[in-house]
Amino acid sequence: MEIIKSIHDMQSKMMQWKQSGKSIGFVPTMGYLHEGHQQLMKKARQENDIVVTSIFVNPLQFGPDEDYERYPRDEVHDTDIAKKEQVDILFYPHVNEMYPKDQTIRMTVHQRVDVLCGKSRPGHFDGVVTILAKLFNIVYPDYVYLGLKDAQQVAVVDALIQDYNFPIKLRPIATVREQDGLAKSSRNVNLSDQERIEAPYIYQALLHGQKLMQAGEQDAEVIIKEVSHFIHTHTHGKIDYVDLLSYPELERVNHINEQVILAVAVYFKHARLIDNVVLDQQGSFATAIV
Amino acid sequence: MEIIKSIHDMQSKMMQWKQSGKSIGFVPTMGYLHEGHQQLMKKARQENDIVVTSIFVNPLQFGPDEDYERYPRDEVHDTDIAKKEQVDILFYPHVNEMYPKDQTIRMTVHQRVDVLCGKSRPGHFDGVVTILAKLFNIVYPDYVYLGLKDAQQVAVVDALIQDYNFPIKLRPIATVREQDGLAKSSRNVNLSDQERIEAPYIYQALLHGQKLMQAGEQDAEVIIKEVSHFIHTHTHGKIDYVDLLSYPELERVNHINEQVILAVAVYFKHARLIDNVVLDQQGSFATAIV
Numbered sequence: 001m002e003i004i005k006s007i008h009d010m011q012s013k014m015m016q017w018k019q020s021g022k023s024i025g026f027v028p029t030m031g032y033l034h035e036g037h038q039q040l041m042k043k044a045r046q047e048n049d050i051v052v053t054s055i056f057v058n059p060l061q062f063g064p065d066e067d068y069e070r071y072p073r074d075e076v077h078d079t080d081i082a083k084k085e086q087v088d089i090l091f092y093p094h095v096n097e098m099y100p101k102d103q104t105i106r107m108t109v110h111q112r113v114d115v116l117c118g119k120s121r122p123g124h125f126d127g128v129v130t131i132l133a134k135l136f137n138i139v140y141p142d143y144v145y146l147g148l149k150d151a152q153q154v155a156v157v158d159a160l161i162q163d164y165n166f167p168i169k170l171r172p173i174a175t176v177r178e179q180d181g182l183a184k185s186s187r188n189v190n191l192s193d194q195e196r197i198e199a200p201y202i203y204q205a206l207l208h209g210q211k212l213m214q215a216g217e218q219d220a221e222v223i224i225k226e227v228s229h230f231i232h233t234h235t236h237g238k239i240d241y242v243d244l245l246s247y248p249e250l251e252r253v254n255h256i257n258e259q260v261i262l263a264v265a266v267y268f269k270h271a272r273l274i275d276n277v278v279l280d281q282q283g284s285f286a287t288a289i290v
Numbered sequence: 291m292e293i294i295k296s297i298h299d300m301q302s303k304m305m306q307w308k309q310s311g312k313s314i315g316f317v318p319t320m321g322y323l324h325e326g327h328q329q330l331m332k333k334a335r336q337e338n339d340i341v342v343t344s345i346f347v348n349p350l351q352f353g354p355d356e357d358y359e360r361y362p363r364d365e366v367h368d369t370d371i372a373k374k375e376q377v378d379i380l381f382y383p384h385v386n387e388m389y390p391k392d393q394t395i396r397m398t399v400h401q402r403v404d405v406l407c408g409k410s411r412p413g414h415f416d417g418v419v420t421i422l423a424k425l426f427n428i429v430y431p432d433y434v435y436l437g438l439k440d441a442q443q444v445a446v447v448d449a450l451i452q453d454y455n456f457p458i459k460l461r462p463i464a465t466v467r468e469q470d471g472l473a474k475s476s477r478n479v480n481l482s483d484q485e486r487i488e489a490p491y492i493y494q495a496l497l498h499g500q501k502l503m504q505a506g507e508q509d510a511e512v513i514i515k516e517v518s519h520f521i522h523t524h525t526h527g528k529i530d531y532v533d534l535l536s537y538p539e540l541e542r543v544n545h546i547n548e549q550v551i552l553a554v555a556v557y558f559k560h561a562r563l564i565d566n567v568v569l570d571q572q573g574s575f576a577t578a579i580v
Contacts, residue, residue: 007455011455011457015457018308018309019308019309019310019311020309021309103400103453104399104400104401104402104446104449104452104453105397105398105399105400105419105446105449105450105453105454106397106398106400107395107396107397108395108396108398109394109395110393110394110395110396111394112394129395133423133454134453134454134455137454137455137456137457138455156394156395159394159395160395162394163393163394163395163424164395164423164424164427165297165301165424165427165428166427167301167305167427167428
């Protein structure tokens with residue numbers, strides 16, 4: 001595995017691969033790699049000649065109250081993980097390399113952002129699309145791998161690729177789960193023993209909503225209420241949101257007649273957990289996603 | 291010459307050239323091609339294996355008071371010109387192909403725009419960078435050719451390429467002039483006979499400013515006043531602006547100690563003429579530009 005820190009070196013390297021007709025799979029990350037990232041790398045490895053991972057903690061996507069400085073970093077661990085997953089090139093730029101000065105030209109996201117987790121993180125996705133537009137122009141990927149755990153991010157990156165005609169295919173990868181269905185997350189270690197027993201009911205609640213849709217329920221409000229009730233009944237968590245929106249547009253739907261996302265965020269004492277399912281009109285798990 | 295109207299066809303075509311290692315020169319235009327465009331095409335033809343021209347009247351760069359619908363179009367003439375200049379591919383998309391829906395993600399330009407012609411065209415350059423970002427992702431150019439007549443556009447596109455790491459080199463091409471120095475423009479035909487005699491003094495005024503710099507004058511205000519006075523003395527035109535700014539940053543300079551642009555816009559009865567020179571600190575014509 002080669003570690004590259006300069007944009008210039010990266011671009012000349014990648015252009016060589018591109019010109020030799022190799023397919024390039026790209027896994028952009030902020031480091032502190034875990035099993036979710038590894039899943040993306042494995043998928044990229046299966047589907048491409050060349051796998052590139054980037055590690056860059058992007059200051060632009062942190063809000064003023066979010067602690068960019070304290071975001072965890074572990075270069076040795078991350079390098080080991082990337083090697084283990086047979087990544088070919090690890091792009092690991094310094095912040096001054098990516099942002100030598102303030103951007104003269106800014107990107108801002110005007111749809112798909114004022115809902116779900118984006119609602120409480122104004123400007124977050126502006127930072128996400130800015131860094132990804134830059135990385136796409138440095139890595140020249142054919143395929144980009146993102147986890148569906150953050151389905152809103154997938155929806156926004158879908159818009160970036162469409163709006164700016166990037167010659168890239170987005171590959172959203174299914175959320176990795178524990179045996180009992182709990183979505184894997186580095187935050188799960190912050191759950192108490194009792195909370196860890198209750199947490200799988202979040203996914204059960206989503207599946208309950210799915211069953212309602214499969215049984216013919218088409219009223220979004222009814223499903224949202226039922227899912228919320230299910231979580232209240234089976235956990236001591238405090239619901240941040242339960243929502244059902246069109247996907248990937250993330251617009252409000254009343255009568256369900258298109259692909260939707262059913263998404264939840266629940267506060268436990270020391271962990272906020274999120275989860276979602278993307279479903280077609282009949283309530284089956286969506287296969288195409290974007 | 292091949293005429294392509296679909297983004298998909300364009301991308302597959304261009305990726306083939308790219309993979310075969312051909313260099314790609316790109317001349318983006320809004321059509322109604324004239325000698326200025328031809329100069330860009332000639333330069334692109336000299337320097338590249340493949341020359342691509344696009345013709346697209348971009349609604350996003352027209353203000354509400356600017357007449358997008360009435361912008362002149364002439365497909366037959368333009369196709370002839372492009373053929374004559376040995377363009378390989380003419381990309382000629384319909385507006386619905388480039389903007390199938392409103393952009394979810396917008397680009398806005400925050401520096402280099404509130405001066406010169408940009409001052410009176412708010413949002414204009416937002417539209418310019420949006421369409422160019424899209425076109426860059428469709429054409430994959432190695433070199434992009436723009437006329438220095440619109441030096442502010444060159445400065446903004448320079449920022450686009452820098453900020454978003456497009457693997458593209460910008461080639462600003464010197465303004466084409468008549469024998470008497472008047473910058474060529476399709477607007478020159480709107481000058482009266484007397485105005486046509488006076489108009490070359492605009493360029494003479496810029497050269498007068500240059501001479502002052504070469505003689506050691508470093509105070510921007512003095513040069514601006516002298517150039518304005520020169521235009522007043524030799525023409526009946528009404529000055530819109532005379533300005534001297536750092537280039538390509540387009541920031542105000544008091545004491546000249548870097549590359550600058552000396553730029554003017556003058557109203558005649560039925561034509562607004564613009565012109566500029568980019569000069570190094572000593573007043574010599576700049577060679578590197580960006």
